[in-house]
Amino acid sequence: MSAPLDTFTVSVLEARNLFGTDKSGNSDAYVQLRSTFNKQTFKTKVVKKSNAPKWSQSFGFFTSKAEGEVHLRILDKVFIGKDEVLGELSLKLDDYIDGTEHTKWFPLASENKKKKIRREARRDSAQITFQWYSRACFPQTSRL
Numbered sequence: 001m002s003a004p005l006d007t008f009t010v011s012v013l014e015a016r017n018l019f020g021t022d023k024s025g026n027s028d029a030y031v032q033l034r035s036t037f038n039k040q041t042f043k044t045k046v047v048k049k050s051n052a053p054k055w056s057q058s059f060g061f062f063t064s065k066a067e068g069e070v071h072l073r074i075l076d077k078v079f080i081g082k083d084e085v086l087g088e089l090s091l092k093l094d095d096y097i098d099g100t101e102h103t104k105w106f107p108l109a110s111e112n113k114k115k116k117i118r119r120e121a122r123r124d125s126a127q128i129t130f131q132w133y134s135r136a137c138f139p140q141t142s143r144l
Contacts, residue, residue, distance in 0.1 A: 006066070007060045008060070008096075009131050010058065010059050012033070013126075015053055015124065018052070018124050026050055028048045029076055030044050032075060038068075068093055074108065088108060103128070105127050
């Protein structure tokens with residue numbers, strides 16, 4: 001029998017001051033989430049024509065121990081070609097195993113030095129809520 005799993009829940013709430021890549025100066029943003037411990041991946045919906053998108057979507061990552069990270073990448077959906085990375089951040093599971101719900105604004109890292117300079121001036125960030133749900137937090141049910 002396999003070990004019971006804990007859940008690391010991540011709620012992607014919103015972002016602000018995103019770099020606009022469209023001609024209008026806006027982005028069609030979505031968030032891609034990927035875990036390093038079990039390779040689960042999720043995506044939010046695309047919010048069109050916004051530099052301050054609101055997603056309010058939650059995702060559960062299952063694991064048997066508090067090791068690894070959840071990587072979040074905010075991307076601009078493009079019609080033709082590869083979607084452009086607007087920023088990214090990582091959450092380390094072992095930093096948040098207390099079972100408390102955390103809601104924080106995180107600055108976004110940039111993989112492109114030119115964008116990083118522009119991004120630093122804009123102070124873009126994403127608001128994320130996350131919580132570790134341990135199997136120890138839930139009462140065990142007995143079988144009859």
